[in-house]
Amino acid sequence: MTTLLIEAKNLSRYYDDYCAVDDVSFSLAKGQVLGFLGPNGAGKTTTMQMLCGNLAPSAGEVRINGFDLLDQPKQAKQCLGYLPDIPPLYKELTVDEFLHYCGRLHKLSFREINQSVKLAKARCGLSDVAQRLIINLSKGYQQRVGIAQAILHNPEIIILDEPTVGLDPIQIKEIRSLIKELGNDHGIILSTHILSEVQASCSHVQIINKGKLIFKETIDGLNQRMNTGSIKFITRTAINLDCFSDISGINNIEKSSETSYLIHHDNNNSPIESVAEIVVNSGCGLLELSAVKKSMEDIFIGLTGKEEAK
Amino acid sequence: MIFSIASRELRTLFLSPLAWSILAVLQFILAYLFLTQIETFSSIQSQLANIDNAPGLTEIIVLPLFGNASIILLLVTPLLTMRLICEERRNKTLSLLLSAPLSGAEIILGKFLGILGMLGLIVLLVSLMPLSLLMGGDLDLGKFACNILALSLLVSAFASIGLYMSCIASHPTIAAICSFGLLLLLWVLDWTAGLKGQGSELFHYLSILKHFQNIQSGLLSSVDISYFLLFISTFLILSIRSLESDRLQK
Numbered sequence: 351m352t353t354l355l356i357e358a359k360n361l362s363r364y365y366d367d368y369c370a371v372d373d374v375s376f377s378l379a380k381g382q383v384l385g386f387l388g389p390n391g392a393g394k395t396t397t398m399q400m401l402c403g404n405l406a407p408s409a410g411e412v413r414i415n416g417f418d419l420l421d422q423p424k425q426a427k428q429c430l431g432y433l434p435d436i437p438p439l440y441k442e443l444t445v446d447e448f449l450h451y452c453g454r455l456h457k458l459s460f461r462e463i464n465q466s467v468k469l470a471k472a473r474c475g476l477s478d479v480a481q482r483l484i485i486n487l488s489k490g491y492q493q494r495v496g497i498a499q500a501i502l503h504n505p506e507i508i509i510l511d512e513p514t515v516g517l518d519p520i521q522i523k524e525i526r527s528l529i530k531e532l533g534n535d536h537g538i539i540l541s542t543h544i545l546s547e548v549q550a551s552c553s554h555v556q557i558i559n560k561g562k563l564i565f566k567e568t569i570d571g572l573n574q575r576m577n578t579g580s581i582k583f584i585t586r587t588a589i590n591l592d593c594f595s596d597i598s599g600i601n602n603i604e605k606s607s608e609t610s611y612l613i614h615h616d617n618n619n620s621p622i623e624s625v626a627e628i629v630v631n632s633g634c635g636l637l638e639l640s641a642v643k644k645s646m647e648d649i650f651i652g653l654t655g656k657e658e659a660k
Numbered sequence: 661m662i663f664s665i666a667s668r669e670l671r672t673l674f675l676s677p678l679a680w681s682i683l684a685v686l687q688f689i690l691a692y693l694f695l696t697q698i699e700t701f702s703s704i705q706s707q708l709a710n711i712d713n714a715p716g717l718t719e720i721i722v723l724p725l726f727g728n729a730s731i732i733l734l735l736v737t738p739l740l741t742m743r744l745i746c747e748e749r750r751n752k753t754l755s756l757l758l759s760a761p762l763s764g765a766e767i768i769l770g771k772f773l774g775i776l777g778m779l780g781l782i783v784l785l786v787s788l789m790p791l792s793l794l795m796g797g798d799l800d801l802g803k804f805a806c807n808i809l810a811l812s813l814l815v816s817a818f819a820s821i822g823l824y825m826s827c828i829a830s831h832p833t834i835a836a837i838c839s840f841g842l843l844l845l846l847w848v849l850d851w852t853a854g855l856k857g858q859g860s861e862l863f864h865y866l867s868i869l870k871h872f873q874n875i876q877s878g879l880l881s882s883v884d885i886s887y888f889l890l891f892i893s894t895f896l897i898l899s900i901r902s903l904e905s906d907r908l909q910k
Binding site: 399402403404405406423424425427428430432434436438439440441442443451452454455456457499 | 758
């Protein structure tokens with residue numbers, strides 16, 4: 351059995367009466383990139399702070415790499431790299447000085463520090479600004495220093511709270527590929543409210559809303575859900591809908607206007623080919639045919655909206 | 661670990677003009693006071709020669725110098741300590757320390773040692789001035805060492821209060837004001853003792869000034885030493901507690 355890198359059981363956190371995180375349980379194994387998704391104020395940051403030992407949970411327990419975060423905090427934290435929502439930078443230091451300091455905090459030896467600082471700088475594209483004061487760097491570069499700090503000591507688990515905030519599109523791309531690369535031999539949790547980011551870099555998705563975990567899937571599962579099939583097609587002249595009755599898997603057909611139709615079908619076998627064939631053969635003139643994907647936004651809004659409706 | 665934090669703390673102090681200006685201003689004022697003491701000594705030197713068991717160079721110059729230094733440091737130490745934890749919390753850099761494999765005690769001790777490094781430098785600069793007198797005169801070196809010890813213990817106590825205030829205050833200025841107020845209170849606590857002999861034993865014991873003066877006069881007693889050690893450890897433990905309770909309630 352492989353040890354789980356993170357095991358969170360029944361985590362809850364109250365701020366006075368306000369419940370920020372309510373009975374959240376999940377786990378993370380090596381090689382997984384877990385996307386933590388939720389609207390503002392959903393409890394993403396609170397959950398991450400609890401995972402990193404910055405905040406004590408009101409109830410529940412966290413095991414990091416087999417170590418209980420409360421009983422063996424030092425061993426547990428040694429396996430953690432954490433980038434909070436605001437990168438914790440000593441702005442009066444240079445990038446090099448800061449990273450060396452972080453290395454010492456994580457009990458690396460002098461030689462290890464030199465190596466890992468070099469590697470982290472290369473990975474985050476910081477080699478050119480190594481001698482500059484952090485305060486003089488742009489927000490994007492500061493964010494990168496924050497990421498470098500989190501991966502510096504080569505921790506098994508990397509927790510990134512909104513890692514791509516403030517980066518330009520090229521940098522976002524670089525960071526995403528870095529996350530993917532790191533994801534091969536680490537466990538990564540990243541939080542975001544940008545849905546496409548999860549699709550781009552994660553292997554697992556969790557959606558949290560109002561402190562409750564409402565959705566937990568692999569990215570494949572999510573993609574499949576997003577395919578809840580509909581086929582949209584437009585013809586030149588109206589078509590007789592009876593001719594589709596032979597095709598298996600079609601649930602119902604909707605006529606959205608005079609010449610455009612929506613076919614809802616089962617998830618697994620899309621009848622799109624046979625539909626195309628029939629429409630073409632009917633001689634009504636096929637103008638447009640496309641599979642309608644439910645976007646991630648739809649799922650997200652569907653899930654979070656449902657909660658609100660209750 | 662502790663030393664990494666301490667050395668960074670010290671570095672940061674000297675990267676800002678704060679440490680330099682404090683050192684410069686302090687040295688200027690104390691050098692002026694030192695000179696006036698020498699002036700006094702040379703003017704009464706002839707009279708002293710006629711008195712048996714007359715106070716020497718050490719009593720007339722070193723004691724007042726260290727006494728003055730202690731009062732000035734009472735004002736200065738809160739300025740140095742106010743940012744220790746408070747600013748880290750405000751800049752959100754505290755989470756770097758909290759998510760690193762460090763215990764609360766290591767963080768607090770690191771911070772404390774860092775500020776002690778700075779204060780040690782100040783004490784060193786103050787002690788260098790009387791040492792220069794050795795070129796032309798004699799010092800009671802035992803008493804001189806007691807003065808250095810007294811001042812070191814005193815500033816450590818100041819620093820421990822400042823550190824604790826920095827742990828609990830939300831803004832550096834508040835931390836500075838609170839620690840200054842508390843220090844001043846402890847300083848003047850014994851003044852009431854002079855009024856119609858109504859002094860309370862407790863106040864007498866708590867007064868930081870009395871213990872400082874005892875050691876300063878060359879009377880090295882375990883009561884005074886342990887007062888300072890207890891004082892320092894109390895506030896360090898309180899700081900550690902407060903840092904750890906941060907995790908519980910934020």
